[in-house]
Amino acid sequence: AQTVTQSQPEMSVQEAETVTLSCTYDTSESDYYLFWYKQPPSRQMILVIRQEAYKQQNATENRFSVNFQKAAKSFSLKISDSQLGDAAMYFCAYSKTSYDKVIFGPGTSLSVIP
């Protein structure tokens, strides 16, 4: 069965600095999707970034980028120039390309220090 692990329950970063959140997953599939979702205190979950496994190029969205290491089954999120609004829970998630449920990791709580 597929699993998603986030080994950092809590992280903190100084405003304007860079932070990396870790995620590892387990799958026997060769093609799949990986996601990072953000949940601020308002509890509204929003998609931060998405990676398709067959694409070797790491996805980027403005200040957010990923380091996708397929062989190592690692999918870390890098936040550059951290802002106070980045403070939130961050969830890593996995899904097959076929019709199947999305699997979430336990989350990492990110604090941004002014």
Added chain:
Amino acid sequence: GAGVSQSPSNKVTEKGKDVELRCDPISGHTALYWYRQRLGQGLEFLIYFQGNSAPDKSGLPSDRFSAERTGESVSTLTIQRTQQEDSAVYLCASSHPLAGGREQYFGPGTRLTVT
């Protein structure tokens, strides 16, 4: 267009009562998910509907929990004989299985408090 909506936004109920939570997905989204999120915790998968296929109920914690979906529209999550440990935020999400890499769009959640 409109996003995923959930009602009520907050529900306080007495232990032992039944509750119904409602989710309206984005039009055209054939996949619908229910999750439970206890305070300070991650997302706990409950149930997944995909089109007309049999739902994946593998996450329902007990037979007090059930969910229905009418076609590809509204879904209701029912909790019978509520217990205090059922207190949590219940999140609904929908997605299109082919478009957007299966991104999930989440509703604002229903906060359930069992007293």
